[in-house]
Amino acid sequence: MANFSKSNVPQFSVEVYQNAFLPEGGREVNAVVTVTSTGGGTTGGIPLAGSGPARGAGRGPDAAVVLMVDCSGSMDYPPTKMRHARDATAAAVDALREGTLFAVVAGTHVAKDVYPGGGRLAVADAHTKAAAREALRRLSAGGGTAIGTWLRLADRLLGSADAAIRHGILLTDGRNEHEAPEDLRAALDSCAGRFTCDARGVGTDWEVKEVAGVAAALLGTADIVADPSGLAADFTRMMENAMGKEVADVALRLWTPVGVEIQFVKQVAPTVADLTGRRTETGPRSGDYPTGSWGDESRDYHVCVRVPEAGIGQEMLAARVSLVLPDPAGAPQALSQGLVRAVWTDDMAASTSINPQVAHYTGQAELAQVIQQGLEARKSGDVDGATAKLGRAVQLASASGNQDTARLLSKVVDVVDAATGTVRLKAKVAEADEMTLETRSTKTVRVKK
Template sequence: MSSHTRPPQPGIRLHVDLDGDLRPHRSAKIEARLRVDVAADGAPTDLPAVQLAVIIAVDVAEPHRAAVRHALPTALRALPDRISFAVLGSGPEPVRCYPRGDDEWAVADRDERRRAAFVAGSLPLHREGPRPAGYAAWVAAARALLAGRPVSVRHLVLITDGSSAAGDTRLEEELDACAGQFTCDVFAVGTDWAPDPLLALAERLHGTAEFVDDGLGHAITAAIQRLRRVHTPRLPIEVTVRPSVRQVSLSEKAPRPHRLGRLPRPGRPHCWSFPTYQWEQGGRDYLLTLVADSDADPLETELQFAMVSVGDVHVPVTARWHLPGQSPHHAPAGADSVRSLNATAIMRDDLRRGLVALQEHRWDAARRYLGQAARLAVRFGADWVLDEIHAVADVEDAAAGRIRLRTVDAGALGPLILRAGSRPGGPPAEAVGARPGPRCRGCGTPAGSEARHCIACGEKLL
């Protein structure tokens, strides 16, 4: 996955909500909700297939061959013309089984699709013998292969039954190395896989993880079609902070929970870049968290703690330290927005924790977490959460969080846990458009439309 994007550039709108009245403290936490909307603005409907490189990796043991016997050839026959693709099979280490010979990549046309579908019928799978490598080996193989394909969108489709996950201790290290290199969708088959590493792959590599009981070929095809709807493969969100801010973090909350890594900007010690990926037309919600010291700041004065920049759009994050012992005259407009974002994240987490507790036969914990998730689901109208709870419990009073657990096969809980951790959330609230703001004439640093002084050099903006 590279930083290349295709013209024309998308239209971007950015809006910031936060609780602007803070209590002074040496390590005060400031939370802001960022809403970023991207519009196609004349870009073609589909990304040209020549700009995509996809690896289909089959991490499946021989007893589960039936799960991929027909699905994989079906997906290969449906590849769009001119897409770059490769197929990896299973062994003690990932094995490149198509294209064969010296070529690392195939470019889809009628003949390539036909040959690939034929080869897929004899795809090597895990057999008795040496223990297969873990998930780290699959993403490492994908990283090495994709490094030689500098196209706009680089993606791994990993099909797994969990047979190679045992003893995998290098996954976090390898995911750090893969950050920003490519994205990944995971399709789980069978019943012997653990949800946590699959969710880690999806979260860290900005994709999805889902259980597929039937229709695997269609699921792979749909994932590739979604890649073609990507208007902006990589869109960094930059955060420039005042010197009193000691910590900065940014996480995507909707439509899917993703942990974002931050990159320093050379020569700009107070600026951080958070790359995001695979932007289709639409919006996303992020939670920006700052930890700031108040020792040298004035009280009851509007201060700019950060500048958020997406493309040429810049919005300030402003707040004030409130006098100790006093309350603001009114509730800040952004406080409810931030609380709602946090509560929605808690709802997802409670649902997942409850299902995991149920899988581990910790009944009291399962009842507590699922009850809390039900109560929040009523508050936010998240019917899908209630549907998931109904699969494992009788909901006596959702608003009060009262449920009665049912006897459930622990092996059937894996798909529910995957959905709780990777399923898209509901549509976020409508955003207010933000227009590009001014720049400091002295140092050129961008400023929000309401800013009065430069965050970098302190000069008054004209």
């Protein structure tokens, strides 16, 4: 474990958990890397990212936030949905820290910045918050849904800000029916790395994969608010988390020696997110994986590499994991680092022992996968496949102590025996329960140390 501290950023530490011992001929090395940030913000556990330098010592973080509110025609069914969306956005505005830059965007088949307007951002204070609430009261439902246009407008607004933390909050109640899927993908590709975005689906008429895709591409969180009356509390929590971030654009840098192949890099807590395909090359055998912005929090990453074969008794550095903060004006700032090792042994007990952290998170990643596969099978009418996959999910959730996921599964299947994964599909399942399970399938519990 190593850590480095600078006066203008929180203090980061890296701990590596692994079984370094391999049998003769063994090549796969797994490690769980726990990254902890202290001395920063007051909230944690949710990756929210932005752009720009770290904050200066002794002052609140520079932040800019754009709230994107679905105002399509479906928000009028029932009419209380639009009212709850207005109230929730107003609650989020109230939670803004004084001095934060912000704007409100009304999203339909086009995007319109309804406050402060004119392509500008307002500075949060009592006067501008009251004006934003008044602008929200005038919002009404009508039109279609083109989420990519909302994101592109948010990007233009946030891009005008000299702020360290740039963040969006997006609310939708329907499917993205008024633009092609490739247009949304192009918008996400354009916005990735420029700001983060938490996405929420309200009600049950939206597409989980679309909302989750927005959050995944923009390093935010996705969730369902099945009952619109719960929006205000959820929006307030999201904004408080955003306000708790202190340093943006932190990258997980992985250096590997000659001959070592990277199998995957995944965030495994607080949610499962595969970062493997998001690598940016930074030098010979070195690449960065985005982690977003940090306050006071801890996250876990699973790194898997394939090393060259070596003889009994030999040892090598399999990877060096660093936390770095890019500096446009100079060399990146190293925040912390840890080492992943490989040692070849003929001690069978040593080489076959699975590290508890690695075993736990391998199970949590499988849990997320089998839930999604089971729900897909259920939708397609494959009863046997759905029963097998969701039964395995119940078994994994029970064994790992993931009680939240176990509760969600119990609304979709009748559990006969959790230990063996014996279940029966429920004949009738509320759509909200099924969508909640799918949306929250990637949430994990941490290994008990």
